[in-house]
Amino acid sequence: MVSTFAPQGAGDLNFLKKLNRSSILATVRRYPGATRADIAARTQLTKATVGGVVQALLERGWLREGELQPRGGGRPGRALYLDDTHHVLLGADIGVRGLRIVACTLGGEVLMQRCVTEAPTTPEETAVRLAAMLRAMRDDPIIAERHCLGLGVTVPGPVSPEQPILRLAPNLGWVDVAFLEVLRPYLPEFDGIWLLDNEANAAAFGEFYFHDGIPPESIVYISAASGIGSGLVTGDNYPLVPRGMQGLVGEIGHTIVQPGGLYCHCGNRGCAETLVSGWAIRAALGIDDAENLVTAITARGDDAEVDATLRRAGEALGTLMLNLHHTLNPAMMVLGGSLMRLGLPLVTPALAYFEAHQNDLLRGTQRVPIKVIHDSTFTAARGAAAEVMAKAALEA
Amino acid sequence: MVSTFAPQGAGDLNFLKKLNRSSILATVRRYPGATRADIAARTQLTKATVGGVVQALLERGWLREGELQPRGGGRPGRALYLDDTHHVLLGADIGVRGLRIVACTLGGEVLMQRCVTEAPTTPEETAVRLAAMLRAMRDDPIIAERHCLGLGVTVPGPVSPEQPILRLAPNLGWVDVAFLEVLRPYLPEFDGIWLLDNEANAAAFGEFYFHDGIPPESIVYISAASGIGSGLVTGDNYPLVPRGMQGLVGEIGHTIVQPGGLYCHCGNRGCAETLVSGWAIRAALGIDDAENLVTAITARGDDAEVDATLRRAGEALGTLMLNLHHTLNPAMMVLGGSLMRLGLPLVTPALAYFEAHQNDLLRGTQRVPIKVIHDSTFTAARGAAAEVMAKAALEA
DNA sequence: TTCACTTAGTTAAATCTGTTAACTAAGCGC
DNA sequence: GCGCTTAGTTAACAGATTTAACTAAGTGAA
Structure with missing residues (x-):
């Protein structure tokens, strides 16, 4: 079910070397400016090992050295960064x-x-x-x-x-x-x-791997576009990406959130996609497939039908987020996909619904941070x- | 988000040894009667390494040798099993x-x-x-x-x-x-x-680890009892068990499957638990908390209200299974929990609902096998x- | 200025790991 | 009995990390 960039199972010395090299690289990625000593402390490897691997990575153009990092009352360490030039x-x-x-x-x-x-x-x-x-x-x-x-x-x-x-x-x-x-x-x-x-x-x-600052331990990404899907990433140095037996992990567009609801093209009724996908919104508002959805909707201006449709869609998106939260409990959720360009009329109801309902199981714990990518073209x-x-x- | 029995990140030689030992042990667990040669082929380790580790595991009482396994035209290998006696x-x-x-x-x-x-x-x-x-x-x-x-x-x-x-x-x-x-x-x-x-x-x-025969690559276990929860396991030799940032992975009882439905004790409306939990069924049928649910229901005999309630609950369970399938796409699903003792009136509608709706995304692929544990006391x-x-x- | 102290990083020997390659063991079939 | 095949062990080997000693480079106090 899980597909990963780190091999599972047995391994030889070469595998161990790769594992440690990748781990050191991951540490620099997550903590830019870390010194060799920082890396050693964090990875539990010895200074000698870290020193050798870092040397090799410097020579191959994966890492570069930066300024000296003052240490209280001792020799300063040399900051290390990913080498962005080679x-x-x-x-x-x-x-x-x-x-x-x-x-x-x-x-x-x-x-x-x-x-x-x-x-x-x-x-x-x-x-x-x-x-x-x-x-x-x-x-x-x-x-x-x-x-x-x-x-x-x-x-x-x-x-x-x-x-x-x-x-x-x-x-x-x-x-x-x-x-x-x-x-x-x-x-x-x-x-x-x-x-x-x-x-x-x-x-x-990508949101996990290139996260600014210390990355969360897991991320669920919800992609709302023509269809709706999700991706899950977790793991420390070697991100794990579950894909499922048939690669169907994250086909949340076809989870049922409204039994007996509208028919979906998949044959079932009440799928999330009947409420929060590009084609569902087009169908509800009678927007032709050839038109650009965002321009068509902004062209309508202040339209009660548009508002109601987007609010309903947003609330369904919020339901989906809530259900993912209760199923996967990620440390962070990211909303993306072309539908996000519809902006606040869609996003506000989604976030409001999620906020209002999310935290009733464990009181007093921190809320799940949510990042909205308004333009997720790339x-x-x-x-x-x-x-x-x-x-x-x-x-x- | 993920909690695992295999360490992540960097490692030393000792770690590599543990990894390989555990991998060899896992191979014997999954393929009882495997010979040293089988293990070597499967783990990609050399015969020498496998021989040494197996020797150590035999001495520690983790493995035992069995009969000779005839090989076509060559020296037969010695079957290995987990040692169940020490x-x-x-x-x-x-x-x-x-x-x-x-x-x-x-x-x-x-x-x-x-x-x-x-x-x-x-x-x-x-x-x-x-x-x-x-x-x-x-x-x-x-x-x-x-x-x-x-x-x-x-x-x-x-x-x-x-x-x-x-x-x-x-x-x-x-x-x-x-x-x-x-x-x-x-x-x-x-x-x-x-x-x-x-x-x-x-x-x-447990269902994953002690699975009879070659275990599936991932399992989702649904526990339907007083409340309703799920567990997910995946991975080869080192099963991975996602737990989530707050340990809330699998709180599927509080996923919303009926917006605007009954109020749940968590404060939300239409949670799965309002339809398929012990307390929901008690509430629907007016069965006191002190009574044993199963005996109370069997005492009623052929009762249309009971049948309808259990059918509704079963269909909600089927919806939950469908949603989990589309979210996690496991290689196998297991139904357990004390509610399973209610038997076919609950299980049949659940399986029927799931069967009728499951496979509309990818036609022609194998269906997800489902195991029902009727008595999951232990x-x-x-x-x-x-x-x-x-x-x-x-x-x- | 000097000295003690602290932390960073390197080096060479030591230790431990899995691999390689040669070997023995044990069966089959002609 | 011989050749062939596969299983498993052994000893020399190569490669990885660690250990321990060392150098490097700062702070701060006498």
Whole structure:
């Protein structure tokens, strides 16, 4: 059920080395400016081990040394940071309404981003277009001078946990597409890591991995767009991403929140998607599929029907958040997806509902922080880049 | 968010040794009768390493050798099994309606079980009673001759992920109880591992860990009793048990499946517990809290009101299963808890609802197998014993 | 200024781990 | 009896972290 970047089970000395290298790298990522001594204290490794590994990572361009960190009454330590100058991570997001690509540094800083808003057609045509975008980006001088660690691609549907195959993307009409194999012939010179993941999983991973400050111990990301999905990430140095037996983890759009409610395209009644998805809102307001949802809604101005629809959708989203909270109890929740561009009329009722109902089980404990990403255009692509880095860190 | 029996992060050579030992032990547990060569093939360790570790485990009484396993045209290998004769694992379950204790072998075979059906009162009184039961069991000749690896205790409420503290057990009226500390003075001679866990988590763990045959890669256990909760286990050799930031993972009784429905004691409306818990069924049928629910219901015989209530409850349970399936996508679901003793009138509608709705996302994939435990009196206690073993296997 | 003290980081020897490669063991089939 | 195959053990080896001693670089007080 769990797919992870850290191997499970047995291992040899080489595995131990990788584990420790990755752990040290993770410590620097989470605590920028940490010294070798800080790392040793945190990882429980000895100074000697840390020193050796850090030396190797400095030479390979993964880490750089910074200023001296004064220590009370002793020799100051040398601050360490991820080296943002030598490598580049590529991420691509195949969305229902367009393609987005991103290039970023080891620290998650976006160096360049590009998007087209034409909806993908067939896998082949999409691969051709995506390859052109990626090659153009990579050939840009800013990117070309760096070593590319790999490419991560996200898709709007469940991916098989065993193989990089998109199982089903109802909104694209794709079934069982091994997209990396379709794409690879068009980008033969792209070596390094290639990976495929679900859009919400990757977004969740990125929010966790590139979190500013000390990251929470777990994150649930809710992606509200044409459909609705969620991603879960947890773990310390080696983020764990549960995907499920069939890759269906996070298909929360089809959890039932209103028994006997509207019929969903999945065949059931009262699925969350009948209340809080792009197509549900379109259906409720009679907005054509060709129109841009956000512009169509803002064009209506102050409209009681719009307000009521978005409030209902927001409350359903709040219910979903509440149910995820009671099922997964994450340390942080992140709201993203194109629907977030509808802004406060949708978000306020969701947060209000969640706030009003969340904390009745354990009184007096801290509330779950919620982050709203109002423009998550590149969130999934950046998350895919984060996944590339996590994998590369183990292989480095 | 995740609590695991396998350490995360960095490690030294000793850690690697433990990891491999535990991995080898897990292989024998999952594939009884495996030979050293089988283990080597499966763990990717060399024959030499496996040979050495197996030798040590044989000497410590964790493994025993069995018959020769004929190999096609070569020297037969020696079958290996968990040694069920030297050790004993103790598990205790503090339930709303009584105490259950169990002693079992490394293979999960129950050597002895005891229960009392008086409801627990205060933590102190409960500790006194539980200590007496455990000491009596341990002093029995069958148990006394074995080496006790430890004691696991389960409670009907969320346990803090950091410390062994029961946060809240509404049905017991307990808040923030460090039960192991309360119990320890009454059992000073019990050394080894002590651990405290939520009842559904432990039950899930046990079903996973002691699963007959090759275990599924993940299990969701649904505990339907006075309240309703769930436990999730996943992972290969080192089962991972997510507990959540506040230990609230699996509080599915308070997921909302009927917005605007009945008021729940948690303050919200339409929680699953308002439909499928012991107290909800009592309330619907006017059965007093002092009566035994199962006998009260069977006493009514063929009663349309009972049938309708149980059918409604069953369908709510099916909804819950469906929602868990779409959120966690486990490889197997297990239904347990005292409510299962109500039998087919409750279970049939639940399974029917789930079957009818489950597989609409990915057609043509295998269905999720469901196991119903009709009498789960000792399931949680046995699960706690399993957790003791998992921990001991790493420390062995 | 000097000296004691503290903390950071490096180095070389020691220890422990799994691996390699050669070996023995034990069965099958011709 | 021989060749072949697979299981398992052994000793030399390579590689990883640790240990312990060392150097480096600051603070603060006499």
